[in-house]
Amino acid sequence: MGKYAKYAVDSPKKNAKYPAYRTKTDPKIVKPIVTLDDETVPGAQFYADTKWILPGTKGDLKLCESHTHEYGEMLGFYGYNYENIQDLGAELEITIDGELNVLDRSFAAYIPPGVKHGPIILRNVVRPIFFISTGRHPRYE
Numbered sequence: 001m002g003k004y005a006k007y008a009v010d011s012p013k014k015n016a017k018y019p020a021y022r023t024k025t026d027p028k029i030v031k032p033i034v035t036l037d038d039e040t041v042p043g044a045q046f047y048a049d050t051k052w053i054l055p056g057t058k059g060d061l062k063l064c065e066s067h068t069h070e071y072g073e074m075l076g077f078y079g080y081n082y083e084n085i086q087d088l089g090a091e092l093e094i095t096i097d098g099e100l101n102v103l104d105r106s107f108a109a110y111i112p113p114g115v116k117h118g119p120i121i122l123r124n125v126v127r128p129i130f131f132i133s134t135g136r137h138p139r140y141e
Contacts, residue, residue: 009040019141021067021118029057038138048134053090055125063131066095066118069111071137075120076108080128089127094120 012032030053037047053061079088085106092103096117111117122129133140 007041009034009036013037013040019067021065023062023064025061025063026057029054029061030063035140037140044138046134046136047139048132049140051131053122053125053129053131055089055127057122057125059123061122061125063120063122064118066116068114068116069135069137069141070113071135072113073111073117073133073135074108075111076130076132077103078106078130080130087127088129090125090129091123092120093123094118 011034013035016032016035030051033050033052035047035049036044037049038044075094077088077092079085079090081087081089088104088106090104094101094103094109094117096109096111097115
């Protein structure tokens, strides 16, 4: 990759630390792919955190509790069904500013700065889901 190799990340962040509102998940079900932030790429002015969410959990899979950020955040959940790429392969529940949303299709959502969101709960995961969280902030906080 040459002189720009220092800007590429190809593995999960080692010893990643998350705020208390992020719930612990089974590493056999929620698998980190890559995290790009100012710790993995010094000088980065945004973060991106990616994970695979796999079938296999019994009951609800809670990803986080209710919280806010001082920056806007994009959340994306994309199903892995080639026959119907819009099919999420699960039911996702997310509360945004007190409003409950239940989705079963691949989607992306922008959460403005200061808007309370969460919990985020997945149910009935039958296929892998690609999850991305990104924001214009040096790291996830």
